[in-house]
Amino acid sequence: MDGLVSNAALIAGVAGGTQSSSDSSAVLLAGFAGLAAGAFSMAAGEYASVASQSEAAERAIAIERREIIANPEAERAELSEALQAKGLEPGLADEVSRQVHRDVDKAVAVHSMEEFGVDPDDLASPMLAAVSSFLSFSLGGVVPLLPYLFGAPNVLLALGLTLIALFACGAVVTRLTSRPWWFGGLRQAALGGAAFALTWGIGSLVGTGIG
Structure with missing residues (x-):
């Protein structure tokens, strides 16, 4: 149009x-x-816009990865609280969080989706x-x-x-x-x-x- x-x-x-x-x-x-x-x-405008968004998302994901590696317990607790806010019982939320954090990449993906709605494996292509x-x-x-x-x-x-x-x-x-x-x-x-x-x-x- x-x-x-x-x-x-x-x-x-x-x-x-x-x-x-x-x-x-x-x-x-x-x-x-x-x-x-x-x-x-x-x-040109769309390329620059999407590239900037993807780069910003990559930066946020990298920061999240560093935080998960540096403070795993705090990040697990944060994810558990987020899951409880969605309706999971505390014990189940703790268990899900614990299992997610067995793998750093999965933890990064879950935290990224929970905190800023970005899937690290599905960033937009400029x-x-x-x-x-x-x-x-x-x-x-x-x-x-x-x-x-x-x-x-x-x-x-x-x-x-x-x-x-x-x-x-x-x-x-x-x-x-x-x-x-x-x-x-x-x-x-x-x-x-x-x-x-x-x-x-x-x-x-x-x-x-x-x-």
Whole structure:
């Protein structure tokens, strides 16, 4: 949806700035440039974000490992208290804690999950996040360009196709929420339409000012 909205809004702004919506070469150039810039920006940002999160998690896990090795009894007691807080009886919690701490790696994994919700064996991959963001943004960003690639005379078909795609995406997202599908679809389409209208207006004003 980021790719859909941002690239369609960019196209709307360029089309508004040309005053005619018919300068397909300028719109196509802006659209492809926006698609490439947005996709690479999303990929770079996601890579840096996920890498930072993974590195922070690795640091926290390393600290937890040192604490378990340096103070095993205190860490066992801490785990026992956490298990009791979840409803285990004291004796059972102590026994579970004792068995977990037989293996340092298992103890680190359990403490990491209990204390900061991180599985040491399942840290997020920065490269996977970057590639996924690049592909998903590109998939959305190419939608408003399709009508121009097939000879559309103006921006209306591009925006119409984008609104349909936004409605479909918004409807699909409601499968994870309590809202009806039509509500999610209309909301996403309305937000996208507002972005298109605003950038069209800004493009028209700027185009008039520099024309």
